[in-house]
Amino acid sequence: MNTNERREFLRKKLAESAKPITGTALASELGISRQVIVGDIGILRAMGTEVYATPQGYVIPGEIAVNGEVLIATIACIHDKQGVAKELEIIVDNGGKVRDVIVEHPLYGEIRADLMISSRREVSNFLAGLERCGAGPLSAVTGGLHLHTIEVPSEEILHEIEKELKENGILR
Numbered sequence: 001m002n003t004n005e006r007r008e009f010l011r012k013k014l015a016e017s018a019k020p021i022t023g024t025a026l027a028s029e030l031g032i033s034r035q036v037i038v039g040d041i042g043i044l045r046a047m048g049t050e051v052y053a054t055p056q057g058y059v060i061p062g063e064i065a066v067n068g069e070v071l072i073a074t075i076a077c078i079h080d081k082q083g084v085a086k087e088l089e090i091i092v093d094n095g096g097k098v099r100d101v102i103v104e105h106p107l108y109g110e111i112r113a114d115l116m117i118s119s120r121r122e123v124s125n126f127l128a129g130l131e132r133c134g135a136g137p138l139s140a141v142t143g144g145l146h147l148h149t150i151e152v153p154s155e156e157i158l159h160e161i162e163k164e165l166k167e168n169g170i171l172r
Contacts, residue, residue: 006030007040011049011060020057020116052099052114055129059116061099071152072099076172077165078145084130084137087170088123094161097151103142113138115148145172 001009009030014021023037030037041051041058052059077087091098097118103111117123130137139146152158165171 001030003040006032007044010037010040011044014051014058014060017059020052020054020059022057025057052116054114054116055126056116056122061116071155071158072149073152073158074102074147074149075162075165076145076147077139077170078143078172079139079170080144081136081140083144083168083170085123085127086168087165088117088126089120090164090168090170091148091150091161092117092119092123094164095153095157096161099149099151101138102147102149103138103145105141111138111141 010026013026023034023041026037027034041053045051050060052061079087088098098115100112100114100116105111115126117126137146150158150161152161162171
């Protein structure tokens with residue numbers, strides 16, 4: 001398989017996958033190093049393919065419509081490190097998907113990280129990852145203030161998420 005065929009294989013595999021795939025798993029399947037996968041993903045992005053690097057692995061987001069529609073919204077939140085679990089659980093428990101987190105750093109400008117969290121299990125895995133590597137949430141650099149892009153199947157669900165976040169003092 002030449003380089004172009006390998007990149008097309010990666011693009012197709014990620015596009016067809018319902019779940020993120022780790023770079024290690026992709027490298028193993030192709031018999032190459034994870035660093036080659038990282039490079040190929042960079043090239044795919046440069047060619048215009050929307051590939052997210054999430055804590056669960058690489059994914060090309062699919063718009064799975066519910067009743068023919070998926071709504072994308074940006075919400076502003078603020079909380080301390082202990083509020084991370086509550087915030088994410090409110091969103092996923094109400095049927096939302098957290099696509100990313102965005103902070104506005106005073107020196108670097110906008111910093112964005114893909115999350116793609118849509119279940120309690122993924123929330124738990126994300127929190128375990130924070131603990132395991134000793135990192136704080138990205139919002140720690142902005143005193144807890146951050147944005148999330150979320151995906152919801154309806155305006156009613158979006159309003160329910162916003163209402164519950166507000167009741168918990170999280171929605172800005």
